[in-house]
Amino acid sequence: MPISESDIDPLALEIVEEVTPDIRSKSGVWENEDLAQVKYKVLRGHHAGVNSVQFCMNDTHIVTSSDDKTCVLWSMETGEKVQVFEEHGSIVSECHMSPDNTKLASACWDKQVRVWDVETGKILWKETHGGIVTCCQISHDGKYVVSVSDLDNVVAVRSVQDGSLVSSTNDLHKGTITCCRFSPDDNRLCTTSMDKTIKLWDRNSKKVTLHLDGHINVVSCCCFSRDERQLCTGSWDKLLQVWDISTGMFRSEGPRTFNKGHEGSVSTCCFSPEGTLLFSGSYDCTVVVWDANNGGPKLTLKGHQDWVTGLDVSQDSNWVLSSSRDKTVRLWHIGDSDRIPVVMENKMNMGLKIIKCDECGKPFSITQLENVRETHMCVFCRMQASRPLPSFEDIEEFP
Structure with missing residues (x-):
C-alpha cells in the first residue's frame, strides 16, 4: 500500500503492522535526521473523537x-475490541476503570x-444529573465514583456498588467544572473550573x-502525584x-510554572508513577x-492531527497513551528517551552535563553539582562493577 503524505509522522521509528480491521495503522517513515527516534503505534476503531484513555x-x-x-475495552496485545x-x-466525555477491573x-x-x-x-x-456530565472517576479504593454536571456544577459522590448518594455539593465554583479527581488517599477531591480557580474539597469535613x-x-x-505532595493544573493559558x-x-x-512547551491550550495532564515525569x-x-x-520540557511527541484529549502512563513509565479528537489513540514508547539527542540537548539546557561512560561509551547525564572526575561510569556500569549482572540466558522474556 503506498504511503500518502498524511501517513508521515516525523517522530515515527517503525512501521506499525495491521493487526485487525480495527487497527488500520498508519505507516511511519524515517525522518531524515537522527532526532527521530520515538516508536509509536496507532489504534483506530472509534468513529468520532476519542475523549479519554486509560x-x-x-x-x-x-x-x-x-x-x-x-466506551471500548481494547486488548493491548492484539488491538482487538474486548x-x-x-x-x-x-x-461519552470520560470513562474510568475500577482498580479491580470489574466495573467501568x-x-x-x-x-x-x-x-x-x-x-x-x-x-x-x-x-441522572441536571446537565451534561463532564467528567467522572472511580476512587483508588474502588468504593466511590465522583461525577460532575455542567449546568448546576454539582459534584456528586456515589457508591460504586449501588449508586446510592454519599455526598453532593453545587457551590464550589462560579463556572463550569472541567475536571474532578480523587486524591491518592481518596480523602480529598480536586476540582478545576472555567472560573479560573482550583478547589480542594475535604470529604470528611465537607x-x-x-x-x-x-x-x-x-x-x-488536574492531577496528583502518587505521593500526594504535588498537584499539577493545566490551563487554556x-x-x-x-x-x-x-x-x-x-x-x-x-x-512552579511549566512553560515553553505548548503553543496551544493545555487540555490534559498526568504524572508518571514515580513522580519524576509530567505529561x-x-x-x-x-x-x-x-x-x-x-520544570523543563524533555521531549515533544508529534503525530496527532487534532487536539489531545487524554493521557495515561504505564506502571513502568515506559509507555504513554494519548487520545485525540482525530479519532485515534497513540501508544508512545519513551523508555529509552534519555538517549535521544534532542532530550540530551534539553538536559544540557536545563543545567545538566552529558558525558560518555568510560566503560561502555554510551552518553549519560549528571547534574552540575556532581563531580565529573568522580562520576565517570553510567549507573548500569557502576552496578555491573559492584555486582555482575545476570546473563541473557537468566533473563525471562515476556511477550
Whole structure:
C-alpha cells in the first residue's frame, strides 16, 4: 500500500503492522535526521473523537470513551475490541476503570453517569444529573465514583456498588467544572473550573481546604502525584502549574510554572508513577514530556492531527497513551528517551552535563553539582562493577 503524505509522522521509528480491521495503522517513515527516534503505534476503531484513555488490567488493556457514544475495552496485545459499552444516549466525555477491573464508570452528555459490569458489558446502575456530565472517576479504593454536571456544577459522590448518594455539593465554583479527581488517599477531591480557580474539597469535613488562583484562563485539568505532595493544573493559558500541597510553599513562593512547551491550550495532564515525569496534552496536537523536578520540557511527541484529549502512563513509565479528537489513540514508547539527542540537548539546557561512560561509551547525564572526575561510569556500569549482572540466558522474556 503506498504511503500518502498524511501517513508521515516525523517522530515515527517503525512501521506499525495491521493487526485487525480495527487497527488500520498508519505507516511511519524515517525522518531524515537522527532526532527521530520515538516508536509509536496507532489504534483506530472509534468513529468520532476519542475523549479519554486509560491503562487497565496491569497494562494489558486500555479503555477509551468517544463522541461515537461508546466506551471500548481494547486488548493491548492484539488491538482487538474486548468489550463495547454502547447504551449511551450521547457523547461519552470520560470513562474510568475500577482498580479491580470489574466495573467501568462513564460520564455522558445525556446527563447520566453509569457504572457497568466489565465482563458482561451490562449497566449495573445509572443516575441522572441536571446537565451534561463532564467528567467522572472511580476512587483508588474502588468504593466511590465522583461525577460532575455542567449546568448546576454539582459534584456528586456515589457508591460504586449501588449508586446510592454519599455526598453532593453545587457551590464550589462560579463556572463550569472541567475536571474532578480523587486524591491518592481518596480523602480529598480536586476540582478545576472555567472560573479560573482550583478547589480542594475535604470529604470528611465537607469543606474547601484549599482555594488556588494562578492561571489567567480556564483551568482545564488536574492531577496528583502518587505521593500526594504535588498537584499539577493545566490551563487554556498554555501553562502548567505545580503546587506543593504537602508543605504549602506555594503560599509564599507561588506554584512552579511549566512553560515553553505548548503553543496551544493545555487540555490534559498526568504524572508518571514515580513522580519524576509530567505529561501534558494540548490543543496544539502534541504531547510534552516534562522533567517534573526542574520544570523543563524533555521531549515533544508529534503525530496527532487534532487536539489531545487524554493521557495515561504505564506502571513502568515506559509507555504513554494519548487520545485525540482525530479519532485515534497513540501508544508512545519513551523508555529509552534519555538517549535521544534532542532530550540530551534539553538536559544540557536545563543545567545538566552529558558525558560518555568510560566503560561502555554510551552518553549519560549528571547534574552540575556532581563531580565529573568522580562520576565517570553510567549507573548500569557502576552496578555491573559492584555486582555482575545476570546473563541473557537468566533473563525471562515476556511477550
